[in-house]
Amino acid sequence: MTVPAKASATAPAGPDRPILEVRDLRVTFAIRPRGAWPWTPWRSLRAVGGVSFDLHAGEALGIVGESGSGKSTLARAIIGTVPSEGRILFEGEDLSRLPPEARRMRRRDIQMIFQDPLAALNPRMTVGDIVAEPLTTHFPKTPRAEVRRRVAEALERVGLLPTMINRYPHEFSGGQCQRIGIARALILRPKLLLCDEPVSALDVSVQAQVVNLLRELRRDLGIAMLFIAHDLSVVRHVSDRILVMYLGRLMEIAPSREMVAHPRHPYTQALIASVPIPDPRREKARPRPVLEGELPSPLAPPSGCVFRTRCPKARPDCAAEVPPAFPVGPDHRAACLYWDEPTPLFAETPAGAA
Amino acid sequence: MALTTDPLDPLPAAADLPQGRSLWADARRRFFRNRAATVSLVVLGLIAIFAFGGELVAQYERDTIDFTLIGINATKGVPSFATGHYFGTDQEGRDLFARTVQGTRLSLLIGIVGSLVAVVVGTLYGAIAGYVGGRVDSIMMRIVDILLSIPFMFVLILLLVMFGRSLLMLFIGIGLVSWLSMARIARGQTLSIKNKEFVEAAIATGVRPLTIILRHIVPNLAGVVVVYATLLIPEMIIYESFISFLGLGVQEPNTSLGSLISRGAAQIGNGVPWQLGFPLFFFVAMLFAFYFVGDGLRDALDPKDR
Incomplete structure (x- = not known):
């Protein structure tokens, strides 16, 4: 269970060292069963299980996965709210070993943008505050004048009028609220920005x-950015590399282009096949392989490879143990035992989606 | 959308910038659209003026006994402008107007002090319990449960009997109890607010927990707290009146609406209806006004209305 995906075991030291190295990150929530007695043992829900990756300064890493795959929990673990x-x-x-006060000070370098733009702003405070x-x-x-100058600068930076500082969040549209959230994240000039589905709540043009x-x-x-979304087409647009998660585990990580052109993991293949093509004729013509079944409960995840219950090429030994992330190409890792065999359902991976 | 100002053009002073409408300003507008609440607010204002300024109008001290009137109250002590006893006199021949002014003032103070304690202590207690959560929350809330399970009136009566009847004791007794249910309400609201993303954003930014409670939680509790506090005032007034009605409240020559009503009720068969009527009128008017104002505030501050 704890065998982590560790392809690049040791990070190079020196200036090339990644800004963020996540190693075998696990987040477990204790869940109290319904109607439990006080002495009933709590159940553990593993939201994130053994995810490892690096993020270099100035790089954008996209994290994709369906709802409940643990992407947001991953971001919250990094920012330290879980x-x-x-x-x-x-x-x-x-970060996880820092004493609380040092951890608090460290937060100035890592900021976060949230999914629901309005909920992320305190309704009783003015935008300037x-x-x-x-x-x-x-x-x-x-000094107050300096604060005001920096606020105005941050607001202009995100394309808002600095004259809006006396207004309240509910007077703005969703897109404007998200810009305010971004301005807040930028004012300290952080080194790392975590974006937790920053656009999912907005309409397409915004x-x-x-x-x-x-x-x-x-x-x-x-x-450097960690860009979380469930929409592969958005992530592809923003990120240098993409990490695909499923049920709290890393499925595949690769540079964006490589990921879209040569997905190795059957789950990634299914994800990419599900991206609609913005051309009705080609969209109608292409084969539409659909993944069967539902996301299993994270309270009782399948043994071995968590994806095997829905995988078109699952075999008995997939259940034996968690597959490590095999290096399958340059800077490309996939956690599938049979990554080099074609997947039956997605034999003709739509290159058109690329 | 991406409008930017000329970088050479310095920003005008903060006060000159367009002012946003805060949620409070919105609520105020909604409140004043509610007729009953607005009228009640005016009534409360008048009662407050009466309670704090009425002594300037009164012709007599509240404890001056007119021995000539004792026994012939029903005929000589009637309310009249001629004698200067606007509300008539009570059984001992004291000016009922001055006594009602003082009684109303005391009842108002009891209500306001009680709900002030509730707002300050109850809100902070509840917000801290809810925000910290876990074991601390359990312990803090069990303490509230235990205190709530003690019959309040019984304890208050014991307090007054043991430590003597004094105004201070009355304030302490009412203050001790009034914050309990406020703490529960504040905690419940905090539980839902602390899961909002703006609180998470504040934690992620590195804001200290106490600052989060004071800056992000409490202002968002304020709507519920204000409503509950206004509804708590009449409750406190009723408690005090009941205690005074039992004869355990304020001591002579001080009086409160409760004891005035009690004494007036005792004289109801003697043809002096004003002794009950005037205090009762102020009592009922005050309670109604507070309830309507509370209702208006609730409608104005209800987030679902937005």
Whole structure:
């Protein structure tokens, strides 16, 4: 159960060292069974099981997976709002072992953008106060004029008028609220930005604006990003590399292009096959393989490979043990024992989706 | 959408920028659209003026006994502008107007002090219990449960009997109890607020827990707290009146609406209906007004209405 995916075991030291190294990250929630007696043992729900990856400075890593695959929990473990096991090295420093106060100070370098743009803003605070909060928290002695200047700068940076500082979140649209959230995340000039489904709650035209804004920010400010989404087409657009998760485990990680062109894991293949092609004729013509079944309960995950219950090429030995992430190409790892065999259902992987 | 101002153009002073409508401003507008609540607020204002300024109008001290009137109250002590006894006199020949002013003031104070304690202690207690959660929450809330299970009136009466009847004791007794249910309400609300993303954002930013409670949790509790506090005021007034009705409340020459009503009720067969009528009128008017204001506030602050 604890055999982690560890293809690149040791990170190179020196300037090339990744900004974020996640090693065998596990998040387990204790769940109290319904109608339990006080002495009934709690059940454990493994939301994230043994995920490892690196993130380099200025790089964007997309994390894809369906609902309940543990992507958001992964982000929350990194930012430290849920307890986790394993190691999270940020600039070589293990965040999970830091004492609380040091951990709190470290937060200035890692900021987060949330899924529900309005819910992420305190309805009783003005936009100016919301955006200024990280600054006034970590640098309480900043003079007020300086705070105001930085807030205005951050708001302009995300394409909002700095004259909006006296307004309240409910007076803004979803897209504007998300921009306010981004401005708040940017004001401390963080090194790492975690984006937890930042566009899922927005409509498509606004999604494009926000995605473009994030790309721009990454280009101009060189912030490393962890971009979480359930929509592969959005992630592909933003990320250098993509990590695919299923039921809390890493399925495949590869550079975006490589991932879309040569997915090795049957789950990734299914994901890519499900991306609609924005051309009705080609969309209608292409084969549409559909994954059977439902996501298994994370309370009782399948033994061995968690995907085997829905995998078109599952074999008996898939149940034996958790497959490690095999290096299957340059910078490409896939956690499938039979990654080099064609998948029956997806024999003709639609290159058109690329 | 991506409008930016000219970088050479300095930003105008903060006060000149367009002011947003806060949720409070919205609520205020909704509140004043509610006629009953607005009228009640005016009534409360008048009662407050009466209670705190009425002594300027009164012709007599509240404890001056007019011995000539004792026994012939029903004929000589009737309310009249001529004698200066606007509300008539009580059984001892004291000016009922001055006594009602003082009684209303005391009842109002009891209600306000009681709910102030509830707001400050109850909200913070509940917010802390709810935010910290886990074992701390369990222990803190069990303490509240235990205190709530003690019959409050019984304890208050014991307190008053043991430590003597004093105003301070009455305030302490009412303050001790009033915050309990407020703490429960605040905790329940905190539980739902602390799972909101803006709280998570604050944690992720590195805001200290106490600051999160004070800056992010408590202001969002305020709607519920304000409503409950206004509804708590009449409850406190009723408690005090009941205690005074039993004869354990305030001591002579001080009085409260409860004891005035009690004494008035005792004289009901003697042809002096004003002795019951005036205190009762202020009592009922005050309670009604508080309930309507509370109702109006609840409608105005209800987040579902937005």
